[in-house]
Amino acid sequence: MEAVTIKEVAALAGVSVGTASRVLSGNPATSADTRERVAAAAAELDYQPNAQAQALRSTRSNSLGLLVPDVRNPFFADLAHAAEQAALSAGYVTLLGNANEQGDQQDRYLDTLISRRVDGVIVAPVGDDGGRLRALIERKVPTVLVDRTVPGLDLPSVTTDSEAGIRQAVQHLAEQGHTRIGYISGPQATSTGRDRFAAFTRAVAEAGLSQDPELVYFGDYQAASGSAGVHALMELTNPPTALLAADSLMAVGAISILHKLGKRIGTDIALVAFDDIEWFALLNPALSVIAHSVEDMGRIAIELLLQVIAGQAPESVVLPSELIVRASSAMPIRPMPILPTTQTEQRSQQ
Amino acid sequence: MEAVTIKEVAALAGVSVGTASRVLSGNPATSADTRERVAAAAAELDYQPNAQAQALRSTRSNSLGLLVPDVRNPFFADLAHAAEQAALSAGYVTLLGNANEQGDQQDRYLDTLISRRVDGVIVAPVGDDGGRLRALIERKVPTVLVDRTVPGLDLPSVTTDSEAGIRQAVQHLAEQGHTRIGYISGPQATSTGRDRFAAFTRAVAEAGLSQDPELVYFGDYQAASGSAGVHALMELTNPPTALLAADSLMAVGAISILHKLGKRIGTDIALVAFDDIEWFALLNPALSVIAHSVEDMGRIAIELLLQVIAGQAPESVVLPSELIVRASSAMPIRPMPILPTTQTEQRSQQ
DNA sequence: CTGAAAGCGCTTACAG
DNA sequence: CTGAAAGCGCTTACAG
Numbered sequence: 001m002e003a004v005t006i007k008e009v010a011a012l013a014g015v016s017v018g019t020a021s022r023v024l025s026g027n028p029a030t031s032a033d034t035r036e037r038v039a040a041a042a043a044e045l046d047y048q049p050n051a052q053a054q055a056l057r058s059t060r061s062n063s064l065g066l067l068v069p070d071v072r073n074p075f076f077a078d079l080a081h082a083a084e085q086a087a088l089s090a091g092y093v094t095l096l097g098n099a100n101e102q103g104d105q106q107d108r109y110l111d112t113l114i115s116r117r118v119d120g121v122i123v124a125p126v127g128d129d130g131g132r133l134r135a136l137i138e139r140k141v142p143t144v145l146v147d148r149t150v151p152g153l154d155l156p157s158v159t160t161d162s163e164a165g166i167r168q169a170v171q172h173l174a175e176q177g178h179t180r181i182g183y184i185s186g187p188q189a190t191s192t193g194r195d196r197f198a199a200f201t202r203a204v205a206e207a208g209l210s211q212d213p214e215l216v217y218f219g220d221y222q223a224a225s226g227s228a229g230v231h232a233l234m235e236l237t238n239p240p241t242a243l244l245a246a247d248s249l250m251a252v253g254a255i256s257i258l259h260k261l262g263k264r265i266g267t268d269i270a271l272v273a274f275d276d277i278e279w280f281a282l283l284n285p286a287l288s289v290i291a292h293s294v295e296d297m298g299r300i301a302i303e304l305l306l307q308v309i310a311g312q313a314p315e316s317v318v319l320p321s322e323l324i325v326r327a328s329s330a331m332p333i334r335p336m337p338i339l340p341t342t343q344t345e346q347r348s349q350q
Numbered sequence: 351m352e353a354v355t356i357k358e359v360a361a362l363a364g365v366s367v368g369t370a371s372r373v374l375s376g377n378p379a380t381s382a383d384t385r386e387r388v389a390a391a392a393a394e395l396d397y398q399p400n401a402q403a404q405a406l407r408s409t410r411s412n413s414l415g416l417l418v419p420d421v422r423n424p425f426f427a428d429l430a431h432a433a434e435q436a437a438l439s440a441g442y443v444t445l446l447g448n449a450n451e452q453g454d455q456q457d458r459y460l461d462t463l464i465s466r467r468v469d470g471v472i473v474a475p476v477g478d479d480g481g482r483l484r485a486l487i488e489r490k491v492p493t494v495l496v497d498r499t500v501p502g503l504d505l506p507s508v509t510t511d512s513e514a515g516i517r518q519a520v521q522h523l524a525e526q527g528h529t530r531i532g533y534i535s536g537p538q539a540t541s542t543g544r545d546r547f548a549a550f551t552r553a554v555a556e557a558g559l560s561q562d563p564e565l566v567y568f569g570d571y572q573a574a575s576g577s578a579g580v581h582a583l584m585e586l587t588n589p590p591t592a593l594l595a596a597d598s599l600m601a602v603g604a605i606s607i608l609h610k611l612g613k614r615i616g617t618d619i620a621l622v623a624f625d626d627i628e629w630f631a632l633l634n635p636a637l638s639v640i641a642h643s644v645e646d647m648g649r650i651a652i653e654l655l656l657q658v659i660a661g662q663a664p665e666s667v668v669l670p671s672e673l674i675v676r677a678s679s680a681m682p683i684r685p686m687p688i689l690p691t692t693q694t695e696q697r698s699q700q
Numbered sequence: 701c702t703g704a705a706a707g708c709g710c711t712t713a714c715a716g
Numbered sequence: 717c718t719g720a721a722a723g724c725g726c727t728t729a730c731a732g
Contacts, residue, residue, distance in 0.1 A: 002488075002489050002490050003464075003467070003489065003725090005724095005725060005726085006725065006726065007725080007726095015702080015703090016702070016703045016704075017703090017704095017725090017726080017727095018702075018703060018704075018705090018727080018728080019701085019702055019703070021726065021727060021728085022701090022702085022727090022728090025727080027728095029701060029702085030701065030702085031701060031702090034701080034702085046485060046488070048461055048464045048465045048485075049465055049725085049726075050406070050465065050467060050724090050725050050726070051462075051465040051466045051467070052402040052403075052405045052406045052411070052466065052467055052724090052725080052726090053402075053406055053708090053724075053725035053726040053727090054725080054726060054727080055402045055708090055726095056400070056402045056403055056406060056707095056708045056709065056710090056724090056725080056726070056727095057707080057708050057725080057726050057727045057728085058708085058726085058727065058728090059708075061402070063466075071421075071427050071430055071431050071434075072424070072427050072428060072431050074422070074424070074427075077421050077422050077424075077427045078422060080421055080446075080448075081421050081422050081448060081450075084421075084448055085450075088455075088458075093445075093447070093459070093462045093466075094446075095443075095445045095446070096430075096444075096445070096446035097443070097444075098430075098431060098434055100435075105438075108438075109443070111398055112401075112443045114353075114398045115398050115399060115400065115401040116401045116402065116413075116443075117353070117400060117401070117402055135396060135398075138352075138396070139352050139353060140352050252628075252629070252632060255632050256631070256632050259632070259634065278602075279602070279629050281606070282602060282605050282606050282609070282633070283632070283633060283634065284609065284633065284634045353709090355708095355709060355710085356709065356710065357709080357710095365718080365719090366718070366719045366720075367709090367710080367711095367719090367720095368711080368712080368718075368719060368720075368721090369717085369718055369719075371710065371711060371712085372711090372712090372717090372718085375711080377712095379717060379718085380717070380718085381717060381718090384717080384718085399709085399710075400708090400709050400710065402708090402709080402710090403708075403709035403710040403711090403724090404709080404710060404711080405710095405724090406708090406709080406710070406711095406723095406724045406725065406726090407709080407710050407711045407712085407723080407724050408710085408711065408712095408724085409724080701732105702731100702732085703730105703731090703732090704730090704731090704732105705728100705729100705730085705731105706727100706728090706729090706730100707726100707727090707728095708725105708726090708727090709724105710723100710724090711722100711723090711724090712721100712722090712723095713721100713722090714719105714720095714721085714722100715718100715719090715720090715721105716717105716718085716719090716720105
């Protein structure tokens with residue numbers, strides 16, 4: 001790497017390094033003549049200031065960290081894109097890190113971000129213990145949580161209120177005649193896993209549907225657990241006629257196993273997924289989803305973070321969710337065979 | 351941000367800053383006693399070295415830049431993931447940038463990466479003119495191109511040989527009885543767009559199929575152009591019975607418009623896509639694809655980059671591609687109505 | 701308006 | 717084995 005330094009620019013312009021710096025940083029205390037000569041020299045040499053040195057001196061790096069649990073999850077890819085574009089237009093570059101749903105990898109990135117002295121970080125946290133997030137707080141690194149929160153950490157956040165969307169989904173399914181809805185839940189060690197499960201439980205009770213605990217399978221937000229969940233649910237003596245998956249990846253796993261089992265989605269079984277992924281509309285049949293705006297989430301997270309950086313203490317933001325009905329759950333209402341809904345005694349998972 | 355500095359660690363350990371630095375960097379010229387005291391002090395204070403200052407002094411940042419054309423494209427999300435994991439295990443963090451298929455946004459990130467003095471960069475370039483890539487070369491920033499190359503830029507690269515996969519796809523389609531294959535091409539301003547189009551042209555000639563130039567539509571690797579391509583191709587007086595899309599996003603666009611037009615994929619029309627995206631196997635019918643290993647591509651790109659950083663001049667690597675047949679193109683061979691294949695005179699696009 | 705100088709947090713020859 | 721000092725490339729009071 002053969003870098004051009006401000007010293008060379010100053011020499012070519014025939015001024016001191018300090019003066020060159022002033023011109024380059026737009027300090028008005030410079031003469032028009034000097035401004036011109038320095039600008040010409042910088043252009044001539046294709047000068048790119050050393051961001052490290054700038055940051056060291058000014059304790060600002062104009063960079064933000066963004067930590068997602070899984071880049072390959074389209075929801076987080078979209079979130080990364082949204083946040084990055086918002087950051088870019090505010091003059092910040094975004095350093096994206098991928099925790100791969102692993103706490104230790106998240107911690108490693110967190111330490112790296114502290115080391116690189118980013119101006120702030122946005123984290124969609126993995127797990128519930130916070131890990132090195134506590135170090136960020138101690139160091140007073142401006143931090144905003146997104147999508148998920150961590151109990152006991154008092155940080156501004158942007159999350160989704162899953163209540164409305166899930167209630168709409170359950171009601172919609174009930175209207176189609178379903179009484180037994182299988183729920184493929186997220187892990188209870190994440191705030192979204194807990195919130196959505198609680199919302200489902202309330203909605204089912206409200207709608208007067210079966211509260212059989214066997215209808216709930218606890219997955220881990222990865223595709224494989226969606227498959228496992230469908231397996232478990234379909235093997236019940238009294239299996240569900242509709243399925244609700246708490247995130248897109250588990251829905252993907254559910255779809256692939258339903259195909260294999262020869263169950264026709266939207267005909268033999270209804271399916272609704274949380275997260276409005278572009279691809280879901282392309283499936284045949286198109287997938288009904290509980291949508292929430294990932295665009296807004298990314299944009300607002302950046303806004304909050306900029307406020308924290310500016311020394312303010314912004315309120316957390318909760319975004320709405322809503323059901324979008326497509327063919328996967330819009331099956332013609334058929335009279336369901338009335339089966340006894342006696343609650344079989346088996347392990348209940350809470 | 352309240353950072354702990356090496357000065358505080360040194361003070362707590364009762365040694366000079368230089369000695370503390372030596373211990374922390376594993377310099378063997380230290381006494382066991384000192385090592386212990388410094389390590390204890392660093393742990394006690396939860397010391398994280400300032401990466402900026404380290405980089406400024408040692409001219410190494412232990413960070414790599416990765417620039418992709420579009421994070422939301424699953425192929426590049428997978429590539430980012432693969433490269434990041436490989437970099438991580440080599441001790442580097444990856445700064446991911448998203449060009450959004452825009453040359454100027456790519457240039458902006460490139461300048462940022464120069465400013466941040468990353469140790470090297472991996473770029474899947476947007477467009478054909480190189481832009482600020484030339485500045486990287488002038489500055490001797492270690493750089494590796496991935497997926498796409500840029501004419502006139504002599505940089506090591508990791509690309510896919512699309513020839514074999516495309517030939518297999520065309521032959522497979524010919525065996526099913528198709529004589530008119532519609533090709534939704536990538537932009538001719540990218541190396542992959544040109545290579546794949548050339549491979550298609552050769553394969554079609556080899557198989558003795560229609561070389562009607564109307565059967566080729568030039569898209570831009572975005573979903574919308576896939577839809578537009580299908581529209582244009584299906585309106586021909588003699589439309590194709592099979593479709594080959596040169597990337598996953600254009601395939602997505604094609605699928606959505608085929609649904610709307612009421613064309614059943616794998617029955618009314620065959621479809622094959624370039625890029626083996628996980629989701630394609632879930633579609634109904636599952637999509638036939640030309641697969642190439644994005645895992646290998648990411649991993650090898652990092653390997654090459656580390657070699658360049660080490661002062662070596664590695665050879666470029668070309669990865670293979672191959673056809674995976676699924677239901678979307680495996681329709682039972684039916685006798686096709688013999689239509690006159692007179693080449694109508696209309697605009698030919700080369 | 702401009703130059704000389706201090707200093708950001710490190711690392712690394714240089715003495716001892 | 718250790719300390720004092722120089723210096724990486726910048727920015728910013730401080731004089732003038």
